[in-house]
Amino acid sequence: xxxxxxxxxxxxxxxxxxxxxxxxxxxxxxxxxxxxxxxxxxxxxxxxxxxxxxxxxxxxxxxxxxxxxxxxxxxxxxxxxxxxxxxxxxxxxxxxxxxxxxxxxxxxxxxxxxxxxxxxxxxxxxxxxxxxxxxxxxxxxxxxxxxxxxxxxxxxxxxxxxxxxxxxxxxxxxxxxxxxxxxxxxxxxxxxxxxxxxxxxxxxxxxxxxxxxxxxxxxxxxxxxxxxxxxxxxxxxxxxxxxxxxxxxxxxxxxxxxxxxxxxxxxxxxxxxxxxxxxxxxxxxxxxxxxxxxxxxxxxxxxxxxxxxxxxxxxxxxxxxxxxxxxxxxxxx
Amino acid sequence: xxxxxxxxxxxxxxxxxxxxxxxxxxxxxxxxxxxxxxxxxxxxxxxxxxxxxxxxxxxxxxxxxxxxxxxxxxxxxxxxxxxxxxxxxxxxxxxxxxxxxxxxxxxxxxxxxxxxxxxxxxxxxxxxxxxxxxxxxxxxxxxxxxxxxxxxxxxxxxxxxxxxxxxxxxxxxxxxxxxxxxxxxxxxxxxxxxxxxxxxxxxxxxxxxxxxxxxxxxxxxxxxxxxxxxxxxxxxxxxxxxxxxxxxxxxxxxxxxxxxxxxxxxxxxxxxxxxxxxxxxxxxx
Numbered sequence: 001x002x003x004x005x006x007x008x009x010x011x012x013x014x015x016x017x018x019x020x021x022x023x024x025x026x027x028x029x030x031x032x033x034x035x036x037x038x039x040x041x042x043x044x045x046x047x048x049x050x051x052x053x054x055x056x057x058x059x060x061x062x063x064x065x066x067x068x069x070x071x072x073x074x075x076x077x078x079x080x081x082x083x084x085x086x087x088x089x090x091x092x093x094x095x096x097x098x099x100x101x102x103x104x105x106x107x108x109x110x111x112x113x114x115x116x117x118x119x120x121x122x123x124x125x126x127x128x129x130x131x132x133x134x135x136x137x138x139x140x141x142x143x144x145x146x147x148x149x150x151x152x153x154x155x156x157x158x159x160x161x162x163x164x165x166x167x168x169x170x171x172x173x174x175x176x177x178x179x180x181x182x183x184x185x186x187x188x189x190x191x192x193x194x195x196x197x198x199x200x201x202x203x204x205x206x207x208x209x210x211x212x213x214x215x216x217x218x219x220x221x222x223x224x225x226x227x228x229x230x231x232x233x234x235x236x237x238x239x240x241x242x243x244x245x246x247x248x249x250x251x252x253x254x255x256x257x258x259x260x261x262x263x264x265x266x267x268x269x270x271x272x273x274x275x276x277x278x279x280x281x282x283x284x285x286x287x288x289x290x291x292x293x294x295x296x297x298x299x300x301x302x303x304x305x306x307x308x309x310x311x312x313x314x315x316x317x318x319x320x321x322x323x324x325x326x327x328x329x330x331x332x333x
Numbered sequence: 334x335x336x337x338x339x340x341x342x343x344x345x346x347x348x349x350x351x352x353x354x355x356x357x358x359x360x361x362x363x364x365x366x367x368x369x370x371x372x373x374x375x376x377x378x379x380x381x382x383x384x385x386x387x388x389x390x391x392x393x394x395x396x397x398x399x400x401x402x403x404x405x406x407x408x409x410x411x412x413x414x415x416x417x418x419x420x421x422x423x424x425x426x427x428x429x430x431x432x433x434x435x436x437x438x439x440x441x442x443x444x445x446x447x448x449x450x451x452x453x454x455x456x457x458x459x460x461x462x463x464x465x466x467x468x469x470x471x472x473x474x475x476x477x478x479x480x481x482x483x484x485x486x487x488x489x490x491x492x493x494x495x496x497x498x499x500x501x502x503x504x505x506x507x508x509x510x511x512x513x514x515x516x517x518x519x520x521x522x523x524x525x526x527x528x529x530x531x532x533x534x535x536x537x538x539x540x541x542x543x544x545x546x547x548x549x550x551x552x553x554x555x556x557x558x559x560x561x562x563x564x565x566x567x568x569x570x571x572x573x574x575x576x577x578x579x580x581x582x583x584x585x586x587x588x589x590x591x592x593x594x595x596x597x598x599x600x601x602x603x604x605x606x607x608x609x610x611x612x613x614x615x616x617x618x
Contacts, residue, residue, distance in 0.1 A: 040471075064467065072494035075457045079464020082442075082450065085471075087464075103457050103491065111451040112443050 002225075006200045006241075007189040013229065018181040021219060022120045024159020025177055026051030029088060031160070032167050033059045039167055040080060042066055042089045044073045049179070050090035050120045074100040077115040078107035086114055086167055093119030093135030097142055097174060108172045109145040116166045117142070121179040123218065123268030124296065124313060125306035134301035139217075140273025142174035143246050150246040151194075152176040152267075152275075154221040155184045158243060161192040169194065178268075180306050182219035197249035201228045201239035210238040211328045213256035216266035217242045217275045220294075220315060224266045227320035235328045245275055250282050257287045262327040266294040266320065268310075290330035292323045336383070336551050344550050347417055348378035352579045352606050354413035354426050359593035362430040365438065368576035368589040369483065370410035372514050375548045376481070376572060377414040383550075384557050386476065389419035392447035398476050399465050401450050403458020404483035404512070405439040406591075411448070412436050420447050456489025458482060459509060463499040466507040466567075477561070481510045485517030487528040493538070499567045500539030507567040508560040509540075512547065514576040516587035535569045547572030579606055 002008050009016055032039040033055055042064040047053045056063035064080075066073040070091055077087040089096060097104050097117055108115045122135040142150050149169060153159040159177060166173040191198060200221065203210040214237050216224040221241050228237040238256055242248070257263050263283065265276035276293040283289060296313055310316045314323075351374045359365045381387075385398045402411055409429060416423040421435075428434035435445040439453030450461050462480035469476060486492060499507055511531065519525045528534075532542045541563045545552040553572060560568035576590070577583025580602045583594075594602055 040468075061471070066498065067494075069494035069498070071456070071491040072460045072463075072498055075460025075491060075495060076464035076467065076498060078450070078457075079461040079466070080468045081464075082461065083465045083468035085468045102454055103460075106451055106454050107457050107461055110441060110443075 001202060001204055003199045003202050006198060007187055007191070008185050008200060009187050012183070012185050012225070016183040016185060019156035019184050020178055020181050021153055021156050021159040022051045022177040022179065024153060024156040025090070025118050025120070025163050025175065026054050028160040028163025029055040030058065031164060033062070036086065036167060038084065039086045039088065040064060042073060042077050042080070042087050044068055044070050044091040044096065046091055050118060052090045070095045070100040071103050074103035074115070075107050078111055078113055081113035081115045082111065086116065088116045088118055090118040090120065092133060093122040093138040093176065094133055097138055098135060101141055105145055109147045112147045112171060114170055115172050117172070117174045118177060119174065120177045122176045123178055124301045124309040125178055125180040125219070125268065127180065127306045127309065128303050130303040131300040136270045136296050136301060137273070138174070138176060139245055139267070139269050139275065140277070143273060143278060147171055148246065149173045149244070151243060152217040152245055153243050154218060154241055155182060155186055157184055157186045157188065157190070158192060162243060165192065165194045176218065178219055183222045185222055185225065192243070195244045195247050195249060197252040198241045199238055200241050201225055201237060203236035203238060204232065205236070208236070209259040210236045211260060211331070212237050212262045212264055212324050213260035214239045214264045214266060214324065215242050215253065215275065215279055216240070217245060218268055220266050220268050223315065223317050223320055226317045227324060230317065231321045231324050235324045237324060242275055245278055248278050248282060250286070253279055253282050254286045257283050257289050261289050262331045263289055263291045264294060264324055264327045265291070266315070268315065269295055271295045271297055290327060290332070292327045294320055294323055336554055340383070341550050344378050344382050347382045348374045349606060350417055351378055351410060351413040353603060354416065354423060355409045356594060356599050356602055356606070358409055358413065358426040358429040360596055360599040361427040363593060365409060365430060365593050366406045366591050367593055368516065368583055368586070369404070369407035369512065369514065371580060371583060372547070372574040372576045372578045373407055373410045373481065373512055374579065375550055376510060376553055377410045379550050379553050380479065381414040381418040383554055389415070389447070392420065396474070396476050399449050399462070399478045401458045401462040401465070401478065401480040402440060402452055403480055404455060404486050405452030407483070408440040411440065415447055455483070455486040456491035459492050459499070460495035462507055462509070463495050463504055466499070466504045467502060470504065470506055478507050479510065480507070481512065484511055484513045484515065484522050484528055485525070487511070487531065488526045496535065496538045496540065503539070503565055504567045505564050508557060509567065509569040511569060511571050512574055513571050514574045516576050516590055518590050520587055531571055539566055541566045541568040542571065543568060544571045544573065547574035548578055581605065
């Protein structure tokens with residue numbers, strides 16, 4: 001059942017509202033425009049599609065155009081932050097933090113300045129654009145840099161909150177957004193605490209431990225929820241939303257792994273270095289249990305509709321259901 | 334501020350002291366770059382002892398001028414200049430590149446107050462300086478932002494992205510200095526990857542371009558003053574320098590780009606510097 005404390009939308013399983021997570025960036029920035037005069041937006045010729053445009057229109061003096069120059073996008077943002085601004089830099093995740101990775105490493109992470117890197121169009125669900133535009137490595141690239149924080153919101157509302165949280169955080173932050181419309185599960189009342197995992201689905205009988213702990217990040221959290229509901233009679237699950245991949249809420253991850261004894265991770269990203277990798281690193285040390293990874297297994301994406309791609313790469317609900325069953329079977333009794 | 338003859342001699346003397354410290358710290362470190370730091374000693378002496386509005390006792394002074402070092406490998410010249418200016422004891426220079434030192438092999442902002450940025454990987458200093466200058470202009474701050482780059486660094490695409498950005502945004506509070514010493518690691522710049530015509534390139538990117546003898550302190554300081562009077566564009570000063578300037582054996586030899594002198598060599602070189610006294614000055618004067 002849905003965790004009542006998560007205060008998810010009443011229509012979560014019945015035609016929920018659909019919006020891309022990048023919309024949350026746009027809304028969050030507009031709020032920040034009002035509340036924090038130091039917030040500026042820097043964009044690499046993608047103001048509309050990264051949803052920076054409303055901020056640009058409302059606060060033109062605080063919008064900075066970098067052109068198609070992602071290396072410079074990172075370095076001027078480093079300078080702006082060094083001076084005292086809070087720059088959000090927006091592009092597609094394949095370009096930023098993809099193309100400008102070294103500039104981010106040297107001038108933002110080692111420099112430890114408060115640049116907020118918004119990577120849009122992340123994941124396979126970019127769809128028809130194909131492999132070049134489907135960022136599947138960005139979490140890994142950002143997670144391995146000391147000083148960097150990594151946020152991966154599950155829906156547009158959480159993306160708005162993540163944007164506000166990123167501005168309030170004193171150091172560098174990477175924020176991951178998607179292009180496609182995805183279900184809006186969370187509400188304004190849903191708690192969002194930076195660095196804290198949150199349970200969105202729990203086993204029906206709370207006196208018993210769940211069979212499987214599912215850790216999901218990004219819009220695929222919805223598929224994990226759907227799968228947990230569908231498989232409920234056979235596999236009891238707890239579904240945990242990991243919106244903050246770094247710093248990871250290790251205490252929650254270990255506690256649920258211990259209770260469940262089997263873990264499934266769900267992400268629209270390469271298995272190597274992503275959420276699955278992050279959780280495996282923690283559990284290998286603190287609570288080794290059987291683990292299954294839903295994500296992209298060392299392949300590039302390709303053109304197709306988001307639905308076709310999620311099915312092909314085994315991230316759709318039927319595949320998640322199967323993998324939940326596999327995880328339960330692998331448990332050592 | 335007009336430069337009197339006496340003041341020029343004072344700055345030249347600082348440059349000589351900086352060169353001595355560079356040689357001493359490189360020998361102590363046992364690795365590092367020699368030619369670039371020696372070649373930029375006159376310019377860094379000019380910055381720290383004449384041009385910059387700064388306070389060594391308060392490196393975070395909000396209204397300070399910012400000096401960004403883009404080609405971080407010549408940082409010994411900056412450390413030496415900062416030490417002589419009073420940011421930290423000159424003796425600390427001997428910790429260069431050693432474990433636990435604030436004086437990292439390539440400069441790190443978070444380790445030593447006053448460094449402004451982290452650099453080493455080439456090509457990213459101009460963008461950072463442009464970002465600072467842009468932010469300062471948004472807030473109508475009066476301080477100026479300077480960035481020192483190398484000529485070999487002009488190979489890097491990031492430089493030209495940033496040059497386009499600064500030119501298009503008319504960042505007149507930004508002054509860049511290119512150390513035109515004609516060497517890079519693999520050889521002469523015009524053999525490895527020709528960067529000329531630098532003047533025409535920067536002019537095409539909407540920059541005001543000046544060329545000076547980088548060992549002529551008056552010429553360099555005058556160019557910096559001229560840049561302050563240009564309100565429509567950022568200015569780049571192409572400073573023609575001699576790599577290894579001050580030590581005859583090192584001058585013009587690209588093989589000294591990335592190695593330190595041995596103890597014996599340093600002894601000889603230091604003697605050479607000391608006997609020159611304040612006489613390191615432009616051969617074009």
